[in-house]
Amino acid sequence: MSYLEYNVKTVPTGIRKVLYVNWPLVLLLTAVASAGFLMLYSVAGGNLDRWAEPQMKRFGVGLALMFIVGFVPIWFWRNMAALAYLISLTLLLVVEFFGHVGMGAQRWINLGFMMLQPSELMKISIVMLLAAYYDWLDVKKVSRPLWVLAPAVMILLPVGLVLTQPDLGTAIQVSFGGAIVMFAAGVSWIYFAVVIAAGVGLVTVVLTSRGTPWQLLHDYQFRRIDTFLDPSADPLGAGYHISQAKIALGSGGWAGKGFMQGTQSRLNFLPEKHTDFIFTTLAEEFGFVGAFSLLMLYALIIGFCLASAINNKDRFSALLTIGIAGTFFLFFAVNMSMVMGLVPVVGVPLPLVSYGGSAMMVLMVAFGLVQSAHIHKPR
CATH class of the missing domain: 1.20.58 (Methane Monooxygenase Hydroxylase; Chain G, domain 1)
Structure with a gap:
């Protein structure tokens, strides 16, 4: 046991838990949420009350929930x-x-x-x-x-x-x-290969079911697939949203047009600019530098979660942390891919940035579980 570890173990339990908190993770989450506040203020045209202030209050409550959940064994x-x-x-x-x-x-x-x-x-x-x-x-x-x-x-x-x-x-x-x-957990890769093969077969069946009495997807979901494959085929209809999103992404250039200077969002060309498509506003106003910076913040959050899991000898804690980190990755990966036209639009918000109540609260509780696993890991 090192001198520092000995000194930490001699302090009262409550204070010790505070010292064991994964504070870099807290700072990273706050940084991402703060970027979200700025963007919500921007897309509201400089109105703090419309989206930014409610989101700040939610994050404050979420932060408190994270610590409460984290301090529970x-x-x-x-x-x-x-x-x-x-x-x-x-x-x-x-x-x-x-x-x-x-x-x-x-x-x-x-x-x-x-x-x-x-x-x-x-x-x-x-x-x-x-x-x-x-x-x-x-x-x-x-x-x-x-x-x-x-x-x-x-x-x-x-x-x-x-x-x-x-x-x-x-x-x-x-x-x-x-x-x-x-x-x-160590499940054999063979099972995953079988599932992937079955998934490919299912996609084939779904696509061939279109227009039949046993159609497996709704019409709007098939339109999303059509839009994904060729958004230019209907630029003023089904392809309008993704086309405008790509314009916003491309027009930001290297450093962007400047805070609150994004024309696509200010002139209301962007759909759902405060929720699903908020990343395009950030890219338009802050360019590649701003978009890449946000991506790096997300990557650091994943990195700290994985580092905590690797160093945790408790199996439940390690699997829980890895699972939450993977779910968080899917959040931002799907959203960014969606607005860039890499995957069909499926309505996934950008974590901690998009406006929303349930997603914000649940995500903060999830990171509270990560904190609980980190604070109470065997030392």
Whole structure:
């Protein structure tokens, strides 16, 4: 034991937990959120009250939640994993029958003071459950078919419910979040190869189902695929959004047009400029330098999470941290790819930057779990 470690262990438990907090991670999250506040202020035309101020308040509450969750021992969250999953699954069933409809989708529960999106909760709950499952399971059984089937069912149940909302983007995130934990736990790559092959076959079936009585996707989802493949085919219709987004991205150049000088957002050419497409506004106003800087902040967050997981000897904590880091990566990777035209538009917000309540709160609670794993790791 080093002299510093000895001195830390002699201080009261409460103060010790504060010292053990992953403070670089806290600073990085605050930096990303601050970039979001600036962009929300900009897209509102200099109006602080419209989007930026509510987002600041949410982040403040989220930061408090992160510390509260972080100071709770990690064994408590391990024991709560199954309950969290069941609650999230129940809320998804509630959405199915009594959910609030908005923009053609039934994804929310109206709580009066906020709109709760249970699928956001499931992104974290599935990671918690699978981390607890593989912490309990004997390592020798990890790749045996029966023990692989159980987590597959755990993933497919919520994915099926989310797809009926319909919300393809979140369904993909839940699937990949669970798959990341399974891969990190040591499940054989053969299973993943089979799933990928089945996925290719499913995509083929989905595409051939178009226009038939058994069509598997909604018409608007097929239009998104058409737009992804050739946005210029209908530049004033289905391809309008992605075309305008690309104009904003390209016009920013190296250093951008300057804060609050983005013409695409100020003249309302950009769709959903405060949510899904906020990255294009940042790229237009701050150029390649600003976009790359935000990407580096995201990469550093992932890096600190992975470093914490690698140095954690507790299996549940390590798998939980890796799963949350992977889910977070999917958040920004899908959003950035979407607005750049690299993947179809699936309605995934930019984490900590896009305006939104459920996504912000759930993400901060998730990083609270990362902090709990870091604070309470064996030392």
